Amino acid sequence: MKNTMPRCASPARLLLACGLVLGLGSYASAQVDDHAGHAHDAAPAAQPAGAPAVEGPLKFQELEHDFGRIMDTAAVQHTFKFTNTGASSITFTEKKPQTSCGCTAGDFAKPSYAPGESGEVTVTFNPAGKAGHKNTQRITIRYKDDSRPDTMMPEVTLTINADVKTSVAINPPQMVNFGDVVQGDLGKQTITVTGRGDDFKVTYASVARSRLFDVKLLGTKEVEVDGEKLRQSTLELSLLGTPRKGQMQSLVTFRTTDPNIPLTSVNVQANIVGDLNLLPPRLSAGAVEVGTPFERMIRVVSRKNKPFKIEKIDQTSNLPTPLTTEITPLNEGEGVGYQIVVKGTAPEQVGPLNATLTAVTDVPGEEKLDIQVVGSVRPVQQVILPPLGPMGPSLTPPEKRIVTPSKTATPPPAVRPAGGH
Numbered sequence: 001m002k003n004t005m006p007r008c009a010s011p012a013r014l015l016l017a018c019g020l021v022l023g024l025g026s027y028a029s030a031q032v033d034d035h036a037g038h039a040h041d042a043a044p045a046a047q048p049a050g051a052p053a054v055e056g057p058l059k060f061q062e063l064e065h066d067f068g069r070i071m072d073t074a075a076v077q078h079t080f081k082f083t084n085t086g087a088s089s090i091t092f093t094e095k096k097p098q099t100s101c102g103c104t105a106g107d108f109a110k111p112s113y114a115p116g117e118s119g120e121v122t123v124t125f126n127p128a129g130k131a132g133h134k135n136t137q138r139i140t141i142r143y144k145d146d147s148r149p150d151t152m153m154p155e156v157t158l159t160i161n162a163d164v165k166t167s168v169a170i171n172p173p174q175m176v177n178f179g180d181v182v183q184g185d186l187g188k189q190t191i192t193v194t195g196r197g198d199d200f201k202v203t204y205a206s207v208a209r210s211r212l213f214d215v216k217l218l219g220t221k222e223v224e225v226d227g228e229k230l231r232q233s234t235l236e237l238s239l240l241g242t243p244r245k246g247q248m249q250s251l252v253t254f255r256t257t258d259p260n261i262p263l264t265s266v267n268v269q270a271n272i273v274g275d276l277n278l279l280p281p282r283l284s285a286g287a288v289e290v291g292t293p294f295e296r297m298i299r300v301v302s303r304k305n306k307p308f309k310i311e312k313i314d315q316t317s318n319l320p321t322p323l324t325t326e327i328t329p330l331n332e333g334e335g336v337g338y339q340i341v342v343k344g345t346a347p348e349q350v351g352p353l354n355a356t357l358t359a360v361t362d363v364p365g366e367e368k369l370d371i372q373v374v375g376s377v378r379p380v381q382q383v384i385l386p387p388l389g390p391m392g393p394s395l396t397p398p399e400k401r402i403v404t405p406s407k408t409a410t411p412p413p414a415v416r417p418a419g420g421h
Helices: 011-037
Strands: 059-062 064-071 075-085 090-092 104-108 118-125 134-141 143-145 156-165 166-173 175-182 187-197 202-206 214-226 226-239 246-256 263-273 276-279 283-289 295-301 310-317 322-331 337-345 351-361 368-378
Touching: 064 075, 075 156, 075 226, 104 134, 118 134, 118 156, 166 263, 175 187, 175 226, 187 214, 187 246, 202 214, 202 226, 214 246, 226 246, 276 368, 283 295, 283 351, 295 368, 310 322, 310 337, 337 351
Parallel strands: 064 156, 175 263, 283 368
Antiparallel strands: 059 075, 075 118, 090 143, 104 118, 134 156, 166 187, 187 226, 202 246, 214 226, 246 263, 276 295, 295 337, 310 351, 322 337, 351 368
């Protein structure tokens, strides 16, 4: 049988390795025994995160206040009362309490309080812009005991709640978005303005850039919202046909009978697009290895489902060889348009990959449609093969391999030459 022990594992080296292992084991055992016999070397137990070191002397009469239902037109206040129940004075470590929102502010009457002295923390909540949902805000108070300034005192958290109602509710509240509108098409959106009072209504409305948008008052009616009877005015906003593509923005301004919000406005936006739509908007070749071919696909469809033709495709690029394109009409049910398969070969140097394909069509106003092709060229990835073993490439370390010795074949009997003795 062959000896399968690695050549490097000589008897002398094995004895040296065994001695080192035994020595290290003895040293580790001695260290454990030493630590076990000397309690003064043990690290002190860590305090759990967030747990107060001591019970604090700052006692509040209440930790939470509910303002109930309030309007969003005026700020509200509440005073939290407390007492210093400790044997020494306390001092707040911050000029003002920390709050969970900029809409809330807290104030101390003074920074320090003697033993047994009472005080107040005034909390102000501004509900502007907070209408439509339950609001919960938190106020965090930090302080120190003057007789033991290095001892951590527990934080005190105060909570306020409010159900904020608005005097005038606008829907949509900030932006009327027409989205993508095909060039030349008209579009309509509505704005509702809801208010309180028997005589509430919108009395006037106007829109900037009147050549693109128009606004009309459709009337005012009584509605019920959360069991409350309110009055609601409706405005109709129209997008007029425009010959120019791109983002269109404007501003609708209207006047109401509510004295708190007599004049307000809403932004308007529309994206004017052509009939031809690229899916995806640009063609990504991704990361391609140097000198390797690639193939990608993009579709050109009609938003209005109108038949059209792609007569040819021109191109400009930084590639050493031009891209090739194959144009195929879309199948039934996939829309009206074409599928374009783009093929190319990455250059021999690393860097960006950029090209522009220009589809020449018969669509008025969209005779040329640019298709951006973007990507990057990366080096060829090196593949590292595992070392060759007795049976070829193997991921098993040599010392873990099991080598089965093959049976030795019996040599054939020697043939004596003719005439030999």
